[in-house]
Amino acid sequence: MNFVFRRDELLVEETSSVLPDQALCERIGLALQPIWSTPDSPCRTVHVDPALEAPEGYAFKKLRSLFGVLDDERMALAGRAYQIAEWARTHRFCGACGTPTERVAHEFCLRCPACGFSAYPRISPAMMVLIRKGDSILLARHTTTATSRYTALAGFVEPGESIEETVHREVYEEVGLKVGNLQYFGSQPWPFPHSLMVAFTADYVSGDIRVQEDEIADARWFGPGDPMPDIAPRISIAGWLIRANLPMGWTAP
Secondary structure (H helix, E strand, O other), X not given: OEEEEEOOEEEEEOOOOOOOOHHHHHHOOOOOEEOOOOOOOOOEEEEOOOOOOOOOXXXXXXXXXXXXXXXXXXXXXXXXXXXXXXXXXXXXXXXXXXXXXXXXXXXXXXXXXXXXXXXXXXOEEEEEEXXXXXXXXXXXXXXXXXXXXXXXXXXXXXXXXXXHHHHHHHHHHHHOOEXXXXXXXXXXXXXXXXXXXXXXXXXXXXXXXXXXXXXXXXXXXXXXXXXXXXXXXXXXXXXHHHHOOOOOOOOOO
């Protein structure tokens, strides 16, 4: 499988969303690299110039828009391929001295031949937490998203923090609450652009909702008898987390 990216868009056949074959990639002069450390990997990727037009019959489509179009296996591979292609694009030169980097054999490492600085694919851990208060759950709508969906709270781990410390800090910053009884729920790689989402549930301890206005448009408790808002889809760990903790009487597609 060949994954060809233009920024955050993936090249696919316009009507069927089939990935381009090797013959097409060779015809337009693409030098793809494996997405696994073995050179004979059948899955390859490349990041192309933003000015490149899609070949006839093909289109560059936003990777996010292909959730539910590509099957789960191909979507997971596309997410990995995007991160590898983005790493290669953004580390062509040493971040310490500016010398062109060289690929190290048998691992994903770009090393500077002048000063020895090594660059590996970036992974940014982030927490997600669903807060429970009796029969209710806390859902929030973020200011930075284009949709009106409600979801769990989330935030990136900062230097020197454990992921549990991140949960407590982000919850207090975003909604002004104290929580306890953190329970691990699951994790999901999220290639937008290079996150690893680690999800928890937590119990409300104290405080009144006070939203961080530059981050949260709205946050509220939802419980039995409340109308169900539009929530995160099943393709994301947020969707799994919320559906595993739905208030009594709620059913979600």
